[in-house]
Amino acid sequence: MMHLVLADSELELIPEKIAGHPSVRGYRSRILDSSLHHNAMKSLKGGYRRGRPDIVHISLLVAMESILNREGMLRVYIHTRGDTVIYINPETRIIKNYGRFKGLMQQLLERGRVPSNGEALMEARNETLAQLLEKLDGRKILFSPEGKRGSMGEIMEEDVVCIIGGFPHGDFLSPVYDMADEVVSIYHEVLPAWTVVMEAIVSYENKFIFRQP
């Protein structure tokens, strides 16, 4: 089983502090989005990196539609800067339309689950990254440009927890370096979250599902 954790993801509701700003008021969605709210965000602490639901969206589309997930060997968690952890049912089909995806994330962060009735497809809990990682079995590999250079194929173990930053640049906010068994860099340039997600997933598939040379 691979557990995939998108850590310190820049997904949040619009903070109270900027809710009245002219660049924010006009929009219906209450999810912070730097491509819409960048003017208001200048006054937010860490505003230069916040408001990136697009990174979560693309990473989820890559992960949840993968062969690994279809084979039942993947579990995905979104940990946010606000210490919310979103648990995703492996059966979930991620909405492809970005606007609708943000609507779903808003509902999830406001109500704690979607859909409101029946079996939850996504559930949001107040949890730190440390609390989440404690529960997951497998070797904990943190992907970071700060890590030792390594190749996916060699790193992957059958039970593995892959921790990937869900933010555009900068470093992890959570004290994640203390929680990882290994810190690995797979490339000499910074890669977007979803690129590391796809590298991890396909390399795992090739090693443990297709058992390719």
Add this chain to the structure above:
Amino acid sequence: MMHLVLADSELELIPEKIAGHPSVRGYRSRILDSSLHHNAMKSLKGGYRRGRPDIVHISLLVAMESILNREGMLRVYIHTRGDTVIYINPETRIIKNYGRFKGLMQQLLERGRVPSNGEALMEARNETLAQLLEKLDGRKILFSPEGKRGSMGEIMEEDVVCIIGGFPHGDFLSPVYDMADEVVSIYHEVLPAWTVVMEAIVSYENKFIFRQP
């Protein structure tokens, strides 16, 4: 070098026939989008599969941000249902915001290139899939659920042309089965375009860049 061709992609401007429909008039973007225009699209031939710029967007984000592209070993082409081929400069950074991406696609389909001045990052030419494929060197592999079951690692050759459908369901519209050297199915379920894109790219990287066991 890997040439990646997204074939018969469902990317187009809103057809004249439905331009006056109430479900279309309210929107600024002139790119057909089934998540907005589905009511109007019922009267279009093949309307059940058309208007999927999201598939092109996600596939491009996956391909252009990959390690393979950063290593200069990937060329990407979007062939559309209207027989336009979009040539993408490998240096292009794909806009992550979906709304803005559609704006760019509109500009590209209306004016033939973006940006309007200086070196083109994307260029749209009137070309059939056959005309495009004729120009590309390498073994032509068509990915289709109709193909022979095969594994990415075994299929990949150093010079390869991967042809992947850029549509949500149904079959290719272009006579592509006659143009391919091989027709391959990598999984027993239909996969979204970007999942096949990422499987192809990472398997190629592992074989020819990282040369992993």
